[in-house]
Amino acid sequence: MMRLFMRVAESDSLSAAARSCGLSPASVSRQINALEQELGVRLINRTSRRLALTEIGQLYRERGSAILSQLDELTDRVSQHQASPHGVIHVHSRVSVAEHFVIPVLPSFLSAYPDVRVNLWLTEESRDLVENNIDVAIRLGNLDEPQLAVRKIASGDPRILFASPAYLSARPPIRCPEDLRSHNCLSWPLDGRFEDGHAIWRFKNNDQNQEVRVRGTVQINNTNLLVHLALAGLGIVLLPIWTVADHLSAGRLQRILPDIDVTPTIFDHQIYAVFQRSSYTPRKIRAFIDHLVRANRSAMPAHYDWDQDTVINDFK
Secondary structure, eight states: HHHHHHHHHHOOOOHHHHHHHHHHHHHHHHHHHHHHHHHTSOEEEEOOSSSEEHHHHHHHHHHHHHHHHHHHHHHHHHHHHSEEEEEEEEEEEOOHHHHHHHHGGGGHHHHTTTTEEEEEOSSSSSTTTTTTOOOOOESSSSSOOTTEEEEEOOOOOOOOEEOOHHHHHHHHOOOOOGGHHHHHOEBOOOSSSTSSSSEEEEEEEEEEEEEEEEEEEEESHHHHHHHHHHTTTOOOOEEEGOOOSSHHHHSSSSSETTTTTTSSOOOOOOOEEEOOOOOOOHHHHHHHHHHHHHHHHHTTTEEEEEEEEHHHHHHH
């Protein structure tokens, strides 16, 4: 009867509530009367033209809505406990992160869970999960967003400076971060903060931190295009080492200042899955993140308490 009362309260009409429930108005009226008699209070004031909730009726509606929501979640959780994951997972990622940490494991995931479909949205900037209906975002670096749950899916690799041999042979040598000021540094535009074309690169050497303001002729928010320009000999680029590992091995690119840690943002090179913090995470999302973890860190699986949305032991 609580659900029927909610339908009446939402409809402001016994007839409308009756139509939506497939009942007669008389049947709806009898059940509402029975509910009021059971509770010993009047929930609805009735006139010939409209219905109006009493003060206690409004309270019953507010509290009842929360109770029914929890009941629906519990029912879904219990039913899905035995069911295999199914439905669409909306995933967001940067292109390069998806290429290295998501795309390679999709075939095995979809084979293991044939009732799941993945909607993969690729952009070079982060997107708000709620506003964009994103179930899971794969991100480089642990951003400070306490409203989200975070799970590490891969250790990642450090960011490095690199350029083509042709570029380096024609320019002054680079022996320390300060030398970069006289070089063409191709950077990633950070949310329009450096509209004049410069960037701030941060260095850490023996616990000594240093920031260097660098400039370049091009800024691009795309990893592959920055790599392409570096291969063409245009300048120096700062990206995660996994984006250019093959080019480094083949000698098409050379690493610069290999003994110094460098980053354009924060010194966190991990790959994370972020998702809405909730008392219950749907099975399809659990399965997807678990699969990413197993595939990318098979030697060191994470132990995770899904009910608390916290990493228990994440193997640094």
